[in-house]
Amino acid sequence: AQKITQTQPGMFVQEKEAVTLDCTYDTSDPSYGLFWYKQPSSGEMIFLIYQGSYDQQNATEGRYSLNFQKARKSANLVISASQLGDSAMYFCAMREGLGTGGFKTIFGAGTRLFVKA
């Protein structure tokens, strides 16, 4: 069964420093996708980054990178040069069955990030 675990309920980081948000997953499907979404206090869900299970390189999107360690089943989000606007809730998510048109996507419990000035 699918499972996503985010073990850090809250994290603090100093402005301009890098921070890593942890995510581990469990699946027996060889074809899956991993996602990170940001939810600011306004409530909307913002897509940040995606990593496919067969992608050879770690995904990067601007200041966001996904540290994908397949053998350890981890998909940590790294935010470089943190900004005050990065203060938000961050969710890791996984979708199985990409090769067969699977769509069911589950989310972790989230990590709340606080960026200090």
Place this chain on the structure above:
Amino acid sequence: NAGVTQTPKFQVLKTGQSMTLQCAQDMNHEYMSWYRQDPGMGLRLIHYSVGAGITDQGEVPNGYNVSRSTTEDFPLRLLSAAPSQTSVYFCATTDRDRENNEQFFGPGTRLTVL
């Protein structure tokens, strides 16, 4: 384009009442989902659909019904509301062929059941 719209934005119900949360998208996406968000529990999948006429259960389907008669609309029905269904509900869509598999979320409906 409006993207993904949800109505109403806020709703208060009494225990036992029924209601339908509306979700509509104008992006011609095949895939649509309903999630509920509760403090400390992230987003939990209620039901999802891979196309018109096809729906399936997610992690927490009890107490909810869905149907998908058109590509655009995916309503979520609460048959007999309970206080445990107090939550924020999000609808999301994506395209089968989208390279990064990004889901697009609606603004959410905040539901309180008294």
